[in-house]
Amino acid sequence: MQKPTLPKGMRDFGPVEMARRNYIFDTIRSVYALYGYRQIETPTMEQLSTLMGKYGEEGDRLLFKVLNSGDALRDLSDAELLERNALRFANKVCEKGLRYDLTVPFARYVVMHRAQLTLPFRRYQIQPVWRADRPQKGRYREFYQCDADVIGSTSLLSEVELLQIIDEVFRRLGLRVRILLNNRKVLAGIAEVAGVGDRLVDVTVAIDKLDKIGEDKVFDELRTKGLAEDALERLRPFLKLSGSNREKLAALRTLLASSAEGQQGLEELSFILDHVEPLELGAELLLDLSLARGLSYYTGAILEVKALDAAMGSISGGGRYDNLTGIFGMDGLSGVGISFGADRIYDVLAELDLFPEAASQGTQLLFANFGAAEVSYLLPIIARLRRAGVATELYPEAAKMKKQLGYADSLAIPYVVLVGEEERAAGRFTVKDMRAGTQLQLSEGELFDRFATK
Template identity: 65%
Template sequence: MSQKPSIPKGTRDFGPEEMAKRNYIFDTIKSVYALYGFQQIETPAMETLHTLMGKYGDEGDKLLFKILNSGDYFKGISDEDLASRDTLKLQSRLCEKGLRYDLTVPFARYVVMHREELQMPFKRYQIQPVWRADRPQKGRYREFYQCDADVVGSDSLLNEVELMQIVDTVFQKFGVRVQIKINNRKILTGIAEVIGEADKIVDITVAIDKLDKIGLDNVNAELREDGISEEAIAKLQPIIALEGTNDEKLATIRQVLAGSEVGEKGVDETKFILDTLKTVGLKNEIQLDLTLARGLNYYTGAIFEVKALDTPMGSITGGGRYDNLTGIFGMPGLSGVGISFGADRIYDVLNALDLYPKETTSATQLLFINFGEQETAYCLPAVAKARQAGIRTEMFPDKAKMKKQMSYANAKHIPFVVLAGENEIKAGKYTLKDMESGDQQLMTAEEIIARVKGE
């Protein structure tokens, strides 16, 4: 007996209905990116390991999928090398390529390679799968899509303002109420300075970024484990617990950070973004959250995170400003800012709130029933007319029982069915059946097209 086929853990098949929903998400995001002048690029699924390694830290490097060299990949490797079982040494000789871990490092590589062709500032978006050799679990996959947009080659904070407008517009189109959280890494650096723990900025930000997940007591315990003094932890408490409007929080934190040049600059940047957003009028709430840290240490300015308000879910969009994207490839000083929509989590949110438009999952709009050779020949010109009019149309290919053909229409959620037998042919018309109401009407091909299109 042959073995039943399977797919690798942490990967998924997507059926027609799931793909229709996913394409709705991707197409909506693409349409908004295009509204703001972003252009699409794609990069290869695999990059050289030289490009990927060392860009994500030791833990990230372990999660890279490496690709064995083609041909005799053991060539040039001695028995002693194999017997040593030195994984790092062997993988560097067995593998020259790996699957991309994210879209950011390939984008940095792309900018450096194509710098002379690019018009700065360069506004790019990229919607492609990435791969991570992580332990699969609920909501965490080894293959998943990222939907990134970045602006490089501009220090202007108007870019941050535009990205927040993009977030607001996308979730308006989805019909999802969200809260946009904003902070600034310079503010966090200033906080670390004023509490006397400037050299512990990474430990502090990593710990307070977990506040929502593990609570204040556990955050404080983690800070103690990282060697943060009790005095510094005590100074941190009122900052973490700061409440009020965005303006009130900014005024308070400005006082707290008095004397910290970097901290005050972070306050100024955040104030500019929030004040400018007031003039354009976001539909969703934007909140200054001083506990927002985002784990990636390359952020240097504004940082963002988006959460759905009407269903429990983690961050569904995030991003921020970074000052040296291309420095890892020998081109320092190119500033950028970007966001990434979490397509898989947005998919779950739209499912939970039942917010997919009905037409999203209804691929075919019109089905012609097959009563036999003569009837099919009569229907085919009308089928062609419907398709020319932009109506997604099928002709059932086989002369099957009526029950089977109607079951097919129901299973595919096809809203209209056309029947043409002896009487319809004599009249030179067709019977259109509305599958939802059950109503049937004798119509010309042109009338059917107008009805299906809602004209």
């Protein structure tokens, strides 16, 4: 018999993991709601025409494509089948794909539901996405994103607010982070000053790898893309900038003096810093010119979040996208958004042992089963405890007490309530503290006073 397995990059989640994941989701959801964001959901699958061409060449390769139902091969000739061209095959037999992120489906949603939306529209969305990537630490083929976007406003106050949201989420999670900030207009200005303004995508994709592969290999990659040495030398000063955020901005104003687009990007960064600095964020906010974020739809501010105490890639990120809905036939709608990588945040919190005990707590009280008479007596009491907010179980069989206590111990249930014939006659409840190994006698009223939450 074949042993069951999971596809690579996919995972099961047990009860403790789900409780901890829900702690992350609930934390993010509560902060989004605090800022007036409203929840939506979009389908697992989108038309490939919706997804293709929105994430750059690399993103297109990582899309999971769904084979058409029915006779998917009917439109393929024998010659095309023998050609073994995977891309042409997919284009012929796949019309749908699993969503790669939540932002492009959101843009499609806005276009389709524009008549029902009040602008600016603030939405959040917590759903899984899929990427045909190589699985590795912190990188999965199925993972959750927790997005928030404002669409229908060009105000940079939205960027300021999203930075506050990021700061508040990680403050509540107890995680020290650094927020990296840049602007795609500044990157366009850098490419323009270097004389390679028409190669912006090549430049940004390479620069985005600076932390991972280093400056020399970034320049090697740019050489393979055909950039001349004089262009590389003009790029070098930008990657070596140091000092405070304000000092970097001052240096960039000189370096980008000849680029109107670059100067506009600097003005946008200055506005954000002017309004964020008085808020005294708990997280460090760092202007980082190597931050490029390879996704091709960003047009203004871009940001990324790194954990300070764990070796992990980006755990949150986002940016401004002025043109996204235009590809679906609706021009003039600017948007800005962020996304939390819940799976990576989980791994960091687990590595640093930052999950609170309550995040994985399940049943609080287990009532031992002594037999039919005790069960009939206890069921109404257990029902009232549950209505009072106490997570309560009744062991289903009148098994040996060692087995029932072992069940509680294995599930880390903190209290077991023992009600045998004597306790039932006296209206008393023996409560055993499984951690301390102690026990005490309580009346029904005392039991509710001790454990009821409402």
